[in-house]
Amino acid sequence: MSWRSKLSHVFQELRIHLCQTSPSSTPTREFITRNYMDLKALNPTLPILIRECSGVQPRLWARYDYGVERSVPLDGLTAHEIDVKLEELVRKGVPDR
Amino acid sequence: MATTSGRRSAKLLQRIATLTPRLKPRPAVAACDWNPKSLQFWRCLHHGGDGVLLVPDVGRERKTSGSRQLASEGGRLPSSSASGGLRFATSAALPAVGAKVAKAEEMIEVSVDGQSVQIPKGMTVLQACELVGVSIPRFCYHSRLSIAGNCRMCLVEVEKTPKPVASCAMPALPGMKIKTDTPLCKKAREGVMEFLLLNHPLDCPICDQGGECDLQDQSMVFGSDRGRFTETKRTVLDKNLGPLVKTIMTRCIQCTRCVRFAKEIAGVEDLGVLGRGGSEEIGTYVENLMTSELSGNVIDVCPVGALTSKPYAFTARSWELKSTESIDVTDAVGSNIRVDSRGPEVMRILPRLHEEVNEEWISDKARFSYDGLKRQRLSEPMIRRPDGRLEAVSWHDALEAVAEAAHQVKPEEMAGIAGKLSDAESMMALKDFLNKMGCERIWSEGDGKSANVDMRSSFLLNTGIASLEYADLCLLVGTQLRWEAPLVNARLRKAVRSSRAKVASIGPPTDLNYPHQHLGTGTETLIRIAEGRHPFCAEFGRAERPAVIVGSGLLEHSDKSAVMAAVEMIVKHGNAVRDDWNGFNTILLNAAQAGARDLGLVQGARAGNKEIKFLYLLGADELTPADIPADSFVVYQGHHGDRSAYRADVILPGTVYTEKEGTYENTEGLTQQTSPAVPTVGDSRDDWKIIRALSEIAGVRLPYDTANGLRARMLAVSPNLLRIDDLEPPSDFSFTLKNQFPSTVALSSFPKAVENFYMTDSITRASRTMAQCTAAFFGKRE
Numbered sequence: 022m023s024w025r026s027k028l029s030h031v032f033q034e035l036r037i038h039l040c041q042t043s044p045s046s047t048p049t050r051e052f053i054t055r056n057y058m059d060l061k062a063l064n065p066t067l068p069i070l071i072r073e074c075s076g077v078q079p080r081l082w083a084r085y086d087y088g089v090e091r092s093v094p095l096d097g098l099t100a101h102e103i104d105v106k107l108e109e110l111v112r113k114g115v116p117d118r
Numbered sequence: 119m120a121t122t123s124g125r126r127s128a129k130l131l132q133r134i135a136t137l138t139p140r141l142k143p144r145p146a147v148a149a150c151d152w153n154p155k156s157l158q159f160w161r162c163l164h165h166g167g168d169g170v171l172l173v174p175d176v177g178r179e180r181k182t183s184g185s186r187q188l189a190s191e192g193g194r195l196p197s198s199s200a201s202g203g204l205r206f207a208t209s210a211a212l213p214a215v216g217a218k219v220a221k222a223e224e225m226i227e228v229s230v231d232g233q234s235v236q237i238p239k240g241m242t243v244l245q246a247c248e249l250v251g252v253s254i255p256r257f258c259y260h261s262r263l264s265i266a267g268n269c270r271m272c273l274v275e276v277e278k279t280p281k282p283v284a285s286c287a288m289p290a291l292p293g294m295k296i297k298t299d300t301p302l303c304k305k306a307r308e309g310v311m312e313f314l315l316l317n318h319p320l321d322c323p324i325c326d327q328g329g330e331c332d333l334q335d336q337s338m339v340f341g342s343d344r345g346r347f348t349e350t351k352r353t354v355l356d357k358n359l360g361p362l363v364k365t366i367m368t369r370c371i372q373c374t375r376c377v378r379f380a381k382e383i384a385g386v387e388d389l390g391v392l393g394r395g396g397s398e399e400i401g402t403y404v405e406n407l408m409t410s411e412l413s414g415n416v417i418d419v420c421p422v423g424a425l426t427s428k429p430y431a432f433t434a435r436s437w438e439l440k441s442t443e444s445i446d447v448t449d450a451v452g453s454n455i456r457v458d459s460r461g462p463e464v465m466r467i468l469p470r471l472h473e474e475v476n477e478e479w480i481s482d483k484a485r486f487s488y489d490g491l492k493r494q495r496l497s498e499p500m501i502r503r504p505d506g507r508l509e510a511v512s513w514h515d516a517l518e519a520v521a522e523a524a525h526q527v528k529p530e531e532m533a534g535i536a537g538k539l540s541d542a543e544s545m546m547a548l549k550d551f552l553n554k555m556g557c558e559r560i561w562s563e564g565d566g567k568s569a570n571v572d573m574r575s576s577f578l579l580n581t582g583i584a585s586l587e588y589a590d591l592c593l594l595v596g597t598q599l600r601w602e603a604p605l606v607n608a609r610l611r612k613a614v615r616s617s618r619a620k621v622a623s624i625g626p627p628t629d630l631n632y633p634h635q636h637l638g639t640g641t642e643t644l645i646r647i648a649e650g651r652h653p654f655c656a657e658f659g660r661a662e663r664p665a666v667i668v669g670s671g672l673l674e675h676s677d678k679s680a681v682m683a684a685v686e687m688i689v690k691h692g693n694a695v696r697d698d699w700n701g702f703n704t705i706l707l708n709a710a711q712a713g714a715r716d717l718g719l720v721q722g723a724r725a726g727n728k729e730i731k732f733l734y735l736l737g738a739d740e741l742t743p744a745d746i747p748a749d750s751f752v753v754y755q756g757h758h759g760d761r762s763a764y765r766a767d768v769i770l771p772g773t774v775y776t777e778k779e780g781t782y783e784n785t786e787g788l789t790q791q792t793s794p795a796v797p798t799v800g801d802s803r804d805d806w807k808i809i810r811a812l813s814e815i816a817g818v819r820l821p822y823d824t825a826n827g828l829r830a831r832m833l834a835v836s837p838n839l840l841r842i843d844d845l846e847p848p849s850d851f852s853f854t855l856k857n858q859f860p861s862t863v864a865l866s867s868f869p870k871a872v873e874n875f876y877m878t879d880s881i882t883r884a885s886r887t888m889a890q891c892t893a894a895f896f897g898k899r900e
Contacts, residue, residue: 033558033722038837041849053851061572067723069572072716074837074846082834084722088553088818092834 024111029064031111036070036082039095049079051100081106085115226292231299243285243296244272252298255307255336257314257421258373259286262477263382266374269314271336273306274298282306304340311341317352317396318422319368326364327423329436333371354399359388360407361890362414362486364431370424372398376416383479384410385611385631400424409895410631411604411875414485418469418478427466429486429887434458434465442795443470445782446484447539447709447775448882451583451605452784453480457488457776457795464488464776464796474584474845475788481604482891483875483882488776490885494759496771497800508769513801513811520768521816523751527731529556536562536719537737537756538708538879541780541792542839544772544805545714546832547820548736551809554818558722559730562714563738564707566674571715574848578712579606579786580700581665582845587613589701591661593654594623595644595685596868597669597705600630601875603785606667606705607631620661622654625669625868640867641677641684648684650691658692665701666694670711671871680863695850702850705785707871708879709775712783716836735762736805737772739880755808757799758880771802774881778804779825781832781839788845789838 028035037053039046053071061069079095081103093106224239230250237246242265244254257269267287274285277295282302290296297303315337322328354367377389377400388408392399402408408416416425439458446453446467453476456468467488469480499516500508511519524532534552536545545562552560561567571577581589586609599607607630613619614632621634624643637643637654646652658664666689672681685702688694694701706712730750735741737756743765746752754766757774775782776795783789798804803811806828813820822828832839838846872878874896876888 029723033553033724034718036718036835041847050849050851057572057851064723066568066721066725068718068720070718070836071573071849071851072836072838073574073849074841077837084553086558087556088550090834 024108025060026063027111028060029067031085031114032067032083033086034068034070034084036072036084037079037095038072038074038077038082039079040075040077041073042075045096046079048098048100048103049095052103055100056104081110083110089116091116226290228290228292228294228296230296237290241290243274243276243283243288243290243294246290247274247285247296247298254285254298255340256286257332257336257371258375260375260378260419263375263378263419266378269310269371269373271307271310271314271340273303273310275300275302307340308342311337312345312347314371315341315345316347318371319351319353321366321369321423324432325366325369325423326426326431327420331423332421352396357401358405358407359402359425360409360413361887361894362428362482363408363416364426364428366424366426367399367401368424369422370400371422372400373421374400375419375421376400376425379416379419380408380410380413382615383415383608383611384412386410389416407894411481411483411600412479412608414482415469415479427486429489430466434460439465440795442776442793444776444792444795445790446480447782447792448483448487448879449481449603450706450709450711450785451476451481451603452709452782452788452790453484453605454790455480455484459776459795462796462799464491474582475784475786476605477608479605479608483878483888486887486891487882487885489887490758490881490883491774491776493886494880494884495799495802496757496759496763496769497802498771499801500769502767513803514815516768516770517808517812517815520753520770520812523753523767524555524732524816527751528728530559530726530728531731532557532559532734533730533732534560534734534736535738535741536560536710536714537735537739538563538710539775539881540710540714540736540805541775541778541782542713542717542789542832543780543825543828544736544809545710545717545719546828546835547806547809547813548734549717549719550820550831551813551816551818552734553722554813554820555816558725559727560719561721562708562710562719563740564670564674564711565714565720567721569673569715569720571718571720573851574716574787575700575702575850577670577704577706577715578848579667579703579705580695580848580850581703582786582847583609586610586665586703587616589613589663589665590617590619591658591664592619592621593647593658593664593666593688594621594625594634595666595668596625596672596675596681596871597623597667598626598628598870598872599667599669599705600628601872602669602671602707603705606785620657622657626870640865641681641863642865644681644684644688645863648687655691658688661692663699663701664692664694665703666692667703667705669868669871670704670706671869675866675868677863677866700847700850709782709784712785712787713781713839716783716839717832718835735766737880738762739883755805756880757802758884760880760883770808771800772805772808773798773802777802781829781842783839786845787838787848789840789842791842 039049081093081095083091095103225236226239227234227236228246230247230252233250235250237249247254254272256272258266265287267284272285273282275282275297356367357365359365380389381387388402388406392403417427438460442457444455444457446455454470454472456470457464458466467485469478471478498510499513501511501516501519502508534548549560583606611632622637623634624637627636647654668685689702730747733750733752735754739760739762746765752766753768754762755770755772757772763769775792777798778794780792810820822831829840874892876891877883882888
């Protein structure tokens with residue numbers, strides 16, 4: 022997937038928030054287990070922070086240049102849908118300041 | 119103090135009650151809940167009448183660890199009727215280290231003062247009484263040390279025994295009827311008290327322990343009003359234990375708590391009892407100093423003024439001091455402390471009880487480095503003029519100078535470094551500010567520029583400090599645990615002592631205070647173990663709960679990825695990471711490191727590595743001037759005029775941990791907050807506020823104005839930083855997701871991460887006491 026190698030061109034940092042145990046975060050955990058290795062191998066300089074905390078709703082945060090951030094709630098999405106969302110974010114590109 | 123007439127004693131107690139409003143029950147108890155050094159504690163017993171004692175609660179709810187739950191299952195807790203909110207603290211009732219604790223089926227019934235209670239088998243009479251709420255006076259008994267039974271103050275009457283029994287040593291048997299307030303008990307206590315005071319000098323006015331002395335308190339409540347001793351009291355020569363512990367051995371009542379502490383908890387067999395009977399003396403005999411890093415805790419365990427704090431000597435009385443609960447930042451353990459201050463000055467630092475982190479102990483660095491808070495403090499913003507001198511200016515001018523310099527360089531040429539003692543709030547503000555300016559180069563001291571902080575489990579102590587006690591095999595890789603995190607070492611020592619855990623270390627040879635195997639010094643040994651060619655592998659494979667602790671000093675090592683891959687292999691083969699047990703740990707060195715990693719203080723994806731022309735140091739002092747390019751503009755925001763201030767072009771004075779409410783995460787991931795104990799010095803401001811003001815002047819205003827706003831922002835970055843006092847365990851994805859083993863590895867020894875234990879950051883380097891310790895102890899250690 023060519024968009025996967027473009028992550029570090031678009032984002033400065035990716036953060037994924039999830040809960041350690043709740044079922045609403047299970048797809049997110051699946052997504053991480055399946056995709057983290059590839060994403061990291063293709064984008065070694067991109068920090069992909071996985072931050073777990075009990076009771077939080079799963080969210081994906083993307084940080085661009087100049088501190089601009091976008092966040093996508095991942096509640097209710099399957100692992101594949103999360104993948105699609107990430108691709109969307111990559112294709113949307115850098116937001117206007 | 120010991121001899122007051124019977125008629126006046128009731129009036130005296132009333133006077134004391136009015137004179138000491140500070141002794142009301144308050145969250146931070148003096149030493150610890152089972153042996154509080156406050157008259158209030160013993161007064162309750164006197165006025166109680168029915169013998170039921172209500173002990174002040176220790177503070178916020180702690181997550182119950184396994185042993186605490188057991189204790190609370192055991193007894194009926196008294197209702198908190200009369201004293202509005204006083205609860206019984208159960209940690210006093212824990213059996214001593216190494217005692218086998220019975221399961222729920224093995225409960226026995228005893229009766230204490232007529233009240234019957236179910237207690238676990240194996241508890242002593244004293245512990246059984248504690249469960250009911252009756253606190254028995256004692257001097258030599260300490261819940262975390264072995265039982266001595268030599269003070270005899272805990273004598274209680276048990277039905278059908280010919281003599282009163284030492285309740286601290288007597289195991290409670292089923293059907294025992296224990297009576298603690300009979301005339302015989304009272305007579306026994308008066309007698310013991312009289313004997314203790316026989317040879318005790320009349321030092322109360324000049325003794326530092328006055329006001330928080332067990333002997334004073336217990337003699338007021340349990341002692342008789344007159345003594346019969348008319349001979350000459352014996353005196354004992356003082357011993358020199360070093361620059362930290364002051365000894366006035368005449369006051370010693372030979373309870374041997376210090377001897378047992380040094381032997382069992384600290385692991386140094388320095389102290390011993392010499393002589394017999396009336397000529398007993400506690401000392402080292404061979405004129406040794408107490409070199410242990412936990413030596414200051416003997417000051418807390420000593421019930422009288424024999425062992426006191428030398429730096430604190432003659433400076434204050436306990437009732438003048440205002441206590442504030444806070445967290446220690448001199449290392450990454452996050453020990454809970456109580457900062458005692460008088461006015462604007464911190465007078466002393468004492469430990470606070472936290473079962474899961476530091477129990478009741480703190481390291482010497484945490485306890486004695488407070489005098490560095492007064493020296494070399496930056497109190498005004500300064501700008502370096504062209505002639506090289508620093509000139510004090512107003513905040514506006516200083517911030518304008520910084521903003522101007524920041525706009526003159528390109529964003530790729532800016533960088534920020536967070537220091538060892540930075541709190542999460544200021545690091546968040548710094549990151550946000552620099553990111554808004556377009557700068558992606560920010561990192562934390564001690565982490566290196568390109569640390570991988572993606573998975574929390576890769577940089578935290580996953581086992582948890584408290585659960586390390588249950589490990590049966592521990593491999594230390596590249597860490598001198600004793601100097602990097604003394605309290606984690608004390609926990610491991612507990613595991614070694616109580617369950618015969620085995621510890622092996624790879625790295626510089628250290629004396630760890632417990633028997634351990636030194637397998638090798640560097641990568642060669644580690645790789646041999648990882649490949650299975652070392653005899654240790656068999657042991658590791660057999661262990662049920664193995665733990666590996668990797669020092670974070672290794673992360674600056676050149677062969678970092680090889681080391682981590684080898685450790686990963688070892689962990690996998692030993693099955694150290696499973697659902698019920700995560701044995702892979704990293705021990706961090708600084709208080710700011712875990713917070714920095716959680717906030718993602720690493721370089722962004724496209725940070726580049728152009729030469730740095732603008733450097734923002736948030737209290738970062740480990741850089742030598744050689745590390746900083748000669749023509750770069752350096753802004754130093756910190757509290758001490760340490761190394762980096764000499765190179766700084768603009769100095770912005772910030773606050774220390776005793777002056778601010780800052781969030782710190784410890785090495786196991788527990789988020790804790792400090793509280794301001796003293797006002798700020800001079801014109802200094804909170805770190806995050808300085809950055810917020812700077813952002814406004816620089817035109818990139820940060821979106822938060824208040825601490826709550828900043829914390830809401832932190833929630834968006836790393837939500838566990840808002841869960842104060844709550845351990846958020848990291849999930850373990852990490853072991854399926856790491857690097858591959860590289861083909862060539864340079865064989866090298868692991869370096870020492872801490873050269874001088876007593877001077878590791880700007881506060882300790884400014885402290886006179888730490889300098890004395892370095893001079894006294896440094897040469898004596900390896």
